[in-house]
Amino acid sequence: MTETIPTDASRGLDPDGLLRAYRTMRTIRDFEERVHDEFATGDIPGFVHLYAGEEASAAGVCQHLDERDTIASTHRGHGHCIAKGVDVTGMMAEIFGRATGVCKGKGGSMHIADLSRGMLGANGIVGGGPPLVCGTALAAKQQNTGGVAVAFFGDGASNQGTTLESMNLASVWNLPAIFVAENNGYAEATASTWSVAADNIADRAAGFGMPGVIVDGFDFFAVHEAAGEAVERARAGGGPTLIEMKLTRYFGHFEGDQQTYRGDEVRNARETLDCLTRFRRRVVETGELTAERLDAVDREVAALVGGSVERARAAPAPDGADLLTDVYVRYE
Amino acid sequence: MARTISYREAINEAIAQEMARDPAVIVMGEDNAGGAGGPGAEDAWGGVMGVTSGLYHRFPGRVLDTPISESAFIGAAIGAATRGMRPVAELMFVDFMGVCFDQIYNQAAKFRYMFGGNAVTPVVIRTMYGAGLRAAAQHSQALYPLFTHIPGLKVVLPSSPYEAKGLMTQAIRDDDPVVFFEHKAMYDTTGEVPEEPYTIPFGEAETAREGSDVTVVAFGGMVARALEAADALASSGIEAEVIDPRTTSPLDTETILESLAETGRLVVVDESTPRCSMAADVAALAAGEGFALLRAPVQQVTAPHTPVPFSAGLEDLYVPDAQRIANAAKAAVDWSR
Amino acid sequence: MADERIQRVTMPKWGLSMTSGTVTDWVAAEGEEVAKGADLAEIDTDKIVGTLEAAGDGVLRRVVVAAGSAAPVGATIAVIAPPEVPDAEVDAVVDAERARLAAGAAEAEQGPAAADVAVGGRSVAYASLGAGDGDPVLLVHGFGGDKNSWLFVQEPLAADRRVIAVDLPGHGASGKDVGGGSLDELAAVLTGFLDAMGIERAHVVGHSLGGAVAVAAAARAPERVRSLTLVAPAGVGTQINADFLRGFAAADTRKGLKPHLASLFADSAQVNRRLVDDLLRYKRIDGVRQALDTLLGTLLDGDGPALDIAPLIAGVGVPVAAVWGAQDAVLPVGNADALPPSVRTRRVAGAGHMAHMEAPAEVRAAVEEAIAAAG
Missing domain, CATH: 2.40.50.100 (RNA polymerase II/Efflux pump adaptor protein, barrel-sandwich hybrid domain)
Structure with missing residues (x-):
């Protein structure tokens, strides 16, 4: 049965862990807001899909992960990258299409990845990630590393055959995999209440023989606890879990989206549900962290993100010769 | 020591030897063992054509049966390859690419480029192709041109047991994604194959027969038919040089052009349908880079632009045969006698 | 009738x-x-x-x-x-x-029969042809070669005696482990092979590296070798084409290998595609590259020869004949001057390093002469 984790669940985090969580969420927020501003200048090529508003999901899940573990992401991948430890400066350069980018300017926002960090890539294909996660989970299992693999996907991908097949395969093979459905209410411009036939995406877990959990995706602590249980179960050989995060994206599907299909949920969310605001209020109220320490993190993050934009703007574009490189490891 | 074994056994032996050599090599696919979860035998099939037979018991835990979920398990093979495994996944019939192509051409093929050179994906996707078993439109296609079209994939078409083993060994050791096309009508063909492991490099054509009058480039299952045609042509005084490219990606254009320089005449034999085919590709190569060498129009011998028919007589008409190849070679020679 | x-x-x-x-x-x-x-x-x-x-x-x-x-x-x-x-x-x-x-009814002629035998834990392959009362002839190929390189010599010699062509370790169909690859180790395999085959004594014919191995075997076990015929043997004289040996060992494509093969023959037109392809088939077998690299260390000291078998030849005490292609571009014919004067050497015009392929009649004559001299 699907269960809902209450938002005031116990945390099990020490001040360093809390600080790390806050820094991750703040970095994602600053990064995305800055990309929003920079995109408006016309200097970022192509499309960008921003993760602002959903930070607690990436941060709460990835807080449990280490170098043994892998994640696959979505169109909306910047937040997952940051939470998995991908270099922010390299990410910004990548989004600007620079040679110094984490993908040398050949991937861009939609294909941003760092396999050395276990980050298998944002994915231009909706539902592209879950099969890959079955594979990295299988590798961890075959190699006995204790590693787990997490597929982040959206409510749109929850209707893709690849995702459903992958959940079935993960159960059949008893893989250390976690399926995280980030249900932000819309697949492009189509509401999930319309496109997902079940009441909840998590309800589908029963059909694949795995636990399904619904979580308030604005609440870092709820995410952290639900993910902790799933990761623990996966590491112990207990198989996969499906977690549905209920949340909202603060920006459009892509930058430039006029969002005429939406109501006023963004304003509500920003005012009453925002993950950073709630996290901050809570840890200050409990005395676990001081406002000063959190302010210091804000300043560090602002400097980091600001610096990343300056460096990206100053960085060279890829060389023309790079057009033809890195198609193959060996060309014969 | 070389001994005579079948195409099927050659592939099995290559996989087995690589599994013994490298613990990262695993095998997965529908019924690759066969019998999973049933009350009867384990390793009941060894794949629908028996190619992976016996590996399940020899390599415990390393031959994985899968649900019929090609996207999930082909994608899983690709994902595992990014984390140090060397999976050999079986996409049973290449006709089934429609239900999993995204994982192959958008994921595996593009990782290295999209990620700025920071990805290595050593996956082998085995798949059957070709007509001849009366399996009709959805189980008989020769779809290798579609894969050849995709940068980042290597595409292999062994034409004999010797090639099957050496190319499979190379495919498994190769660090790029490889799609390995096995002609389903060739599994029982036999030939001399060394017992020891060996590799055949990609992108090096085999000159299966030397001749000075006409160059016949034939792919995969068409090599044997081209050789048959060449024997027939020899009795009428035409010496055909038969070139077996062995891989369509990379393609050994140099050997083709060198042969064309000798003969001045080119026939391309391709079991796929004609539009955007290997035949068209090689003809374009000759037109673009070998124009001055050509003494006659390039002859393309392909299947017609139709699905593969079922009824025996129709299927026999569909697949290029030695007679059509010989006729094309004669036409090329007659053009510029 | x-x-x-x-x-x-x-x-x-x-x-x-x-x-x-x-x-x-x-x-x-x-x-x-x-x-x-x-x-x-x-x-x-x-x-x-x-x-x-x-x-x-x-x-x-x-x-x-x-x-x-x-x-x-x-x-x-x-x-x-x-x-x-x-x-x-x-x-x-x-x-x-x-x-x-x-009618396509030609009788299959009896060709050499291929087999293998275990010698000191190694699988050693050979091809045997003919029978007779006399001591058998043992043919030993050179670096990178194999038993089939004697194709023009084995059959005619086998008219009235048994002629066995062997694959040295690392070559042909033999096991690819050459161990340390020293001349002594290879010679021990040769005498071990005679033991395994139950052959008391043999007339040994060696080409290039195989010539040096034959001489070393005769030096180790003089009672087992009745005569020696050396075709462009390694370890004689000071000239050696190190570039060829290294290039041959390293080449793994047709294009890379073909130019090296041309320098084996006086008439490079002899090298056709099939010869190159057969060699590539061999070179692509696991372990061959390592075997050849190890043997390079046996043959070469820097760019010069590492072996000197002339003193061994002088001491073997059995008839020794030699054949050397006048156009040998691997071990030039000038090396023949370093052979002891007792060795009758045929310097063959129009032949390169593969004298047994380009001038098989001369090689056969030398073998017959050595056999006759052994009495």
Whole structure:
């Protein structure tokens, strides 16, 4: 049965862990807001899909992960990258299409990845990630590393055959995999209440023989606890879990989206549900962290993100010769 | 020591030897063992054509049966390859690419480029192709041109047991994604194959027969038919040089052009349908880079632009045969006698 | 029954893989008198062109397979008979043979039989042909070669004795582990091979590296070797083409290998695609590259030779003959000057390093001479 984790669940985090969580969420927020501003200048090529508003999901899940573990992401991948430890400066350069980018300017926002960090890539294909996660989970299992693999996907991908097949395969093979459905209410411009036939995406877990959990995706602590249980179960050989995060994206599907299909949920969310605001209020109220320490993190993050934009703007574009490189490891 | 074994056994032996050599090599696919979860035998099939037979018991835990979920398990093979495994996944019939192509051409093929050179994906996707078993439109296609079209994939078409083993060994050791096309009508063909492991490099054509009058480039299952045609042509005084490219990606254009320089005449034999085919590709190569060498129009011998028919007589008409190849070679020679 | 003075000249089986050959040229013309050993025809084996010699005296009465035509191994390609045999009888044989050929009913000629034997934990492959009372002949190939390189020598020598061509460790169908690859280790494999085959003594013929191995074997076990025939042996003299050896060992593509093979022959046109492809097949087997690299260390000291077997030759105490191609570009013929004066050396014009392929008659004559000298 699907269960809902209450938002005031116990945390099990020490001040360093809390600080790390806050820094991750703040970095994602600053990064995305800055990309929003920079995109408006016309200097970022192509499309960008921003993760602002959903930070607690990436941060709460990835807080449990280490170098043994892998994640696959979505169109909306910047937040997952940051939470998995991908270099922010390299990410910004990548989004600007620079040679110094984490993908040398050949991937861009939609294909941003760092396999050395276990980050298998944002994915231009909706539902592209879950099969890959079955594979990295299988590798961890075959190699006995204790590693787990997490597929982040959206409510749109929850209707893709690849995702459903992958959940079935993960159960059949008893893989250390976690399926995280980030249900932000819309697949492009189509509401999930319309496109997902079940009441909840998590309800589908029963059909694949795995636990399904619904979580308030604005609440870092709820995410952290639900993910902790799933990761623990996966590491112990207990198989996969499906977690549905209920949340909202603060920006459009892509930058430039006029969002005429939406109501006023963004304003509500920003005012009453925002993950950073709630996290901050809570840890200050409990005395676990001081406002000063959190302010210091804000300043560090602002400097980091600001610096990343300056460096990206100053960085060279890829060389023309790079057009033809890195198609193959060996060309014969 | 070389001994005579079948195409099927050659592939099995290559996989087995690589599994013994490298613990990262695993095998997965529908019924690759066969019998999973049933009350009867384990390793009941060894794949629908028996190619992976016996590996399940020899390599415990390393031959994985899968649900019929090609996207999930082909994608899983690709994902595992990014984390140090060397999976050999079986996409049973290449006709089934429609239900999993995204994982192959958008994921595996593009990782290295999209990620700025920071990805290595050593996956082998085995798949059957070709007509001849009366399996009709959805189980008989020769779809290798579609894969050849995709940068980042290597595409292999062994034409004999010797090639099957050496190319499979190379495919498994190769660090790029490889799609390995096995002609389903060739599994029982036999030939001399060394017992020891060996590799055949990609992108090096085999000159299966030397001749000075006409160059016949034939792919995969068409090599044997081209050789048959060449024997027939020899009795009428035409010496055909038969070139077996062995891989369509990379393609050994140099050997083709060198042969064309000798003969001045080119026939391309391709079991796929004609539009955007290997035949068209090689003809374009000759037109673009070998124009001055050509003494006659390039002859393309392909299947017609139709699905593969079922009824025996129709299927026999569909697949290029030695007679059509010989006729094309004669036409090329007659053009510029 | 046809007159038994009528001799059928058949398509020879030169090497294990040969199933048919093409007569590229008739050296002797119809009506010409030929003596045993005279050149009859050039035959293309698909690997290399060789010269077929007359097996007996007589007149080349009829050519059955014309120049430019192919025939399966064992097929009658010509008829030799003394002049007194009537034309009608000769033609009756020719007609019958033509009919058989047309029907595709050529008899398979007995080719060398391939097998392998365990020697000190290694699998050693060989091909044996012929039988007789005399001590057998053991043929030992050179660096990167194999037992099939004796294709033009093994069959004619096997007319009245057993002739065995062996694959050295790391070569042909033998195991690819060469251990340390020292000359002594290889020589021990050779004597171990004689033990395993139950051969007391043999006339040993060695080419290039195989020549050095043969000499080292004779030095280790003088009682096992009756005579030595050395074809362009390694370890004699100071000249060695190090670039060739390294290039040959490293090449793993057709394009990379072909130029190196050309320097093995005086007439580089001898190197056809099939020869290159067969070598590539060998070189692509796991362990071969490592074996060849190890053996390079046995052959080379920097860019010069690492071996000096001349003192061993001087001390072996059995008849020694040598053959050296005058156009040898790997171990130049000048090296022959370092052979002891007791060794009769044939310097063969028109032959390169592969003298046993380009001038097989000279090699056979040298072997026969060494055998005869051994008594």
